[in-house]
Amino acid sequence: MSPASSHHSPTRTLVSATGPAGNIGDALIRREALAWAVGTSDELIVYVGDAPDVWLHQLGVPSGTRVLRSKRSVGRWLWLIATAPRHPVLMFESGEIPLDRGNVLRELVFLAETVLVRLKGGIVVRPPRGIRAPTQPAGALHALAARWSQFALWRDAESAALAKGTRVVPDIGFGAGIRAGLPATERRELIVSLRGARPFPSDDWCEAIRAFARAEGLGIRTVVQVREDEDRARDLADALGGIFEPWGDTAPLVQEERLRERYDAARLVVSDRMHVLVLAALSGAVPLELVPSPTRKITAAFETIGVRDVTADTERLTAAQMAERLQWQIARVDEITARIAAAATELAAVETEIRDTIREARA
Known part of the structure; x- marks a missing residue:
């Protein structure tokens, strides 16, 4: 049952989950982040960029999800954030975040998305991430957006320090399920x-x-x-x-x-x-x-x-x-x-904390 099931007003969760289908690790961590978002709202929207159909299967995108494909749908994605009902949820991608000079515009857009969701009383989640190739002003924009997010999680202390963040948790991949294996x-x-x-x-x-x-x-x-x-x-x-x-x-x-x-x-x-x-x-x-x-x-x-x-x-x-x-x-x-x-136990506790925060925001 979604957190909004006892309310008349609809709710919306938006998840960014782009990535290469030929990299199982990237698919794994995107899938784990998507799992944190599933069931948090009445409507689930997932942006996958130029990823092929097989990527949707790798992520385990639930039936009934509105999927946005190709870079041509970026405008639609931004419109769905801007027009979202009160208390939306925005889930960014987990993994490595490049902050080189070519990513300034992208970081500016991500900052705008974050501010929009916060102004609507929503929850912004940045799953465990690491920073690669930090430059300015991309780094400053990213750090500002992280500070505006209720959950800005870092998978290593160095990345947290670069963004002036404080929340270091295990890489989300460690939550993909412990297996007994052979003795x-x-x-x-x-x-x-x-x-x-x-x-x-x-x-x-x-x-x-x-x-x-x-x-x-x-x-x-x-x-x-x-x-x-x-x-x-x-x-x-x-x-x-x-x-x-x-x-x-x-x-x-x-x-x-x-x-x-x-x-x-x-x-x-x-x-x-x-x-x-x-x-x-x-x-x-x-x-x-x-x-x-x-x-x-x-x-x-x-x-x-x-x-x-x-x-x-x-x-x-x-x-x-x-x-x-x-x-x-x-x-x-x-x-x-x-x-x-x-590590797996800690990640399960983080997911519970996120879900509790979303419910409390809509109570």
Whole structure:
């Protein structure tokens, strides 16, 4: 039952949920944010931009939702915000927010949307986000809009500081559901999934992966969670003597479930893709970013949930040192599992707080 069911006046929730269908992590966090919004109003409106039909299935958009497609519908989106009944809800996208110089106009529009909703007595929610490439004045506009929002959530302390925010919570992906997976003694795989845009790993890196897998009696499997990484996964499997599992023509939701089943059976997952590691950890696999000169993105997000040293910079490590780092990481499985459970609990509490705030605003 919606919060407005006991009132005669209608209510409206608007959710922005654009993204690439070929990135399962992006779909996952958009879906989790949409789930926070479902049932909060009589009318649900979702803007998906230029996304294909399959994106709607990935997000689990409920039947009866008004879906706005293509950039030509931006004017309609703004009109629906401006003409919304009292106490509307506006839910922005979760994930990484680029604030480079090309995004000034976009941030100005988002600020206007925020002010409109607040003037109508509505609720503005910015789900857990991280800031990328901050510049001015885009950063200042974003920070101002965040201050006007009842919920401006940040997935890492660095992003919160840039926006002068205070609310740091786990990345919303950690709320995607904890899975039991196989018992630790039955997990027989080491999974690797790396960005195709990075340089191919060094010979020492490959030797470290092979040596660790041999020592632990693990098979190596390379998987694809982002379509553009498929060629890299194939080449890695060749270099590591592992099994390559392509995405191919598999439907995205089927591919997502297949990946989660693979993580259910993995003892360790090595990746430089943040949501590969998030999904792996939700399945009870130990996550590790093992690359040269890593960014702060993964480190910061995992530090938010109390998991430190999830990233290892291989720039100056020998093959033997990398293998030792892999060995050290798998010994942390109980610590990491406990932190993942706490993060999921915290996100559930945040959702409850948002829903309670919406009900109170309309009471």
